[in-house]
Amino acid sequence: MKALCWHGKKDVRYDTVPDPTIEDDRDAIIKVTSCAICGSDLHLFDGFMPGMKRGDILGHEFMGEVMEVGKANKKLKVGDRVVVPFTICCGECDQCRRGNFSVCERSNRNKDVADKVFGHTTAGLFGYTHLTGGYAGGQAEYVRVPYADFAPVKIPDGLSDEQVLFLGDIFPTGWQAAVQCDIEPTDTVAVWGAGPVGQFAIRSAVLLGARQVICIDNLEDRLSMARAGGAITINFDEESVLERLQELTDGKGPEKCIDAVGMEAHVGRSIDSVVDRAKQAVFAESDRPHVLREMMYVCRPGGVLSIPGVYGGLVDKLPFGALMNKGLTVRTGQTHVNRWTDDLLARIESGQIDPSFVITHTAALADGPEMYKVFRDKQDSCIKVVLKPGQTSSHSQARSAQ
Numbered sequence: 527m528k529a530l531c532w533h534g535k536k537d538v539r540y541d542t543v544p545d546p547t548i549e550d551d552r553d554a555i556i557k558v559t560s561c562a563i564c565g566s567d568l569h570l571f572d573g574f575m576p577g578m579k580r581g582d583i584l585g586h587e588f589m590g591e592v593m594e595v596g597k598a599n600k601k602l603k604v605g606d607r608v609v610v611p612f613t614i615c616c617g618e619c620d621q622c623r624r625g626n627f628s629v630c631e632r633s634n635r636n637k638d639v640a641d642k643v644f645g646h647t648t649a650g651l652f653g654y655t656h657l658t659g660g661y662a663g664g665q666a667e668y669v670r671v672p673y674a675d676f677a678p679v680k681i682p683d684g685l686s687d688e689q690v691l692f693l694g695d696i697f698p699t700g701w702q703a704a705v706q707c708d709i710e711p712t713d714t715v716a717v718w719g720a721g722p723v724g725q726f727a728i729r730s731a732v733l734l735g736a737r738q739v740i741c742i743d744n745l746e747d748r749l750s751m752a753r754a755g756g757a758i759t760i761n762f763d764e765e766s767v768l769e770r771l772q773e774l775t776d777g778k779g780p781e782k783c784i785d786a787v788g789m790e791a792h793v794g795r796s797i798d799s800v801v802d803r804a805k806q807a808v809f810a811e812s813d814r815p816h817v818l819r820e821m822m823y824v825c826r827p828g829g830v831l832s833i834p835g836v837y838g839g840l841v842d843k844l845p846f847g848a849l850m851n852k853g854l855t856v857r858t859g860q861t862h863v864n865r866w867t868d869d870l871l872a873r874i875e876s877g878q879i880d881p882s883f884v885i886t887h888t889a890a891l892a893d894g895p896e897m898y899k900v901f902r903d904k905q906d907s908c909i910k911v912v913l914k915p916g917q918t919s920s921h922s923q924a925r926s927a928q
């Protein structure tokens with residue numbers, strides 16, 4: 527079959543690889559009909575996440591049709607249409623029983639390594655480094671889904687791939703980021719990053735009843751989509767983030783702050799980001815925590831910092847004194863996808879939200895290597911790319927951001 531494979535920094539290839547097969551009785555094999563490139567994939571593309579090997583199949587946001595099921599799989603049958611959460615979870619361990627699916631105790635095949643790096647293992651993830659199990663991903667024609675009798679979400683007829691695909695990752699990620707803020711009707715929620723995760727965090731914060739949602743980025747097309755979703759926007763190239771946030775909150779600061787940027791934050795000329803870039807380049811620091819610093823500083827005392835943005839390892843010079851003395855709460859994590867999917871699917875079905883708003887580019891899987899660059903460099907107003915394994919043409923179709 528064909529798949530997008532990682533071959534090193536900024537090197538993704540459309541390779542021919544062996545077809546997946548059932549390895550365990552609970553498995554299923556899915557024929558992928560749509561998959562997406564996530565901001566988390568960019569951390570692999572840019573070479574910031576350790577633990578990839580040449581030839582690894584990428585992709586953790588995908589959906590498709592069940593082709594084959596293992597003997598013990600009583601949930602799925604051939605022909606079912608499913609979205610597959612990016613977190614692989616057994617559904618039975620202590621953490622899964624608590625709904626903490628992204629820290630499933632069983633699904634990481636390289637648990638020993640993760641135990642050493644993080645203190646305790648986290649869940650296996652599709653297409654996302656050997657630290658999280660080294661599982662083949664879904665930017666492929668077919669994919670093996672382990673524990674497929676638990677996590678896959680069956681999709682009712684009448685909904686398009688574009689409406690439901692993001693249930694596997696960015697929609698619940700934005701949603702969890704907002705839920706973790708415990709939003710009150712008087713709250714201002716500030717969201718750093720107007721990428722796909724930020725867009726869903728904004729719409730979720732609006733749905734959860736925030737008084738005011740503010741979004742920070744420097745890309746006009748993304749800020750425009752954020753405004754369409756109900757946010758006031760700040761372009762950090764043009765104005766001071768801290769001053770504007772103070773102004774918009776009568777000098778008190780936002781009660782709730784969401785980091786939808788993660789380890790590759792950029793902020794033009796600020797001293798701390800220059801230092802971070804230099805340290806990251808020589809591996810003296812793995813992540814650039816500019817947004818974390820800004821959030822800790824500007825957040826209103828007693829507030830919440832919610833961090834869906836991915837960090838991999840060590841960060842430097844966090845103003846922990848501000849965090850401690852202001853009594854801030856930090857909530858973070860890879861998304862516990864299945865905790866939210868029933869509710870979010872119902873919201874899509876009822877027409878409360880149509881997640882396809884975020885898609886700016888649709889292309890054939892074969893065009894994946896090029897689309898990684900387009901998404902990485904935000905060319906052509908790119909916000910979210912959907913790839914179609916079934917599509918043969920190499921002519922990408924783009925539609926402008928809404």
Ligand code: NAD
Nearest residue numbers: 565566719721722723786787788791792834835836860861
């Ligand atoms: P993206 O790269 O498309 O978006 C990031 C946005 O942040 C960009 O628009 C960029 O311009 C902006 N940005 C950069 N520096 C900034 C700064 N200093 N201030 C404000 N904005 C800044 O990525 P995405 O798909 O939206 O993902 C965002 C983050 O969420 C990534 O770190 C990704 O790995 C993470 N993520 C986490 C989960 C999870 O389970 N927790 C799931 C999906 C994605």
Ligand code: ZN
Nearest residue numbers: 564565566695
């Ligand atoms: Zn992702």
Ligand code: ZN
Nearest residue numbers: 616619622630
């Ligand atoms: Zn589990």
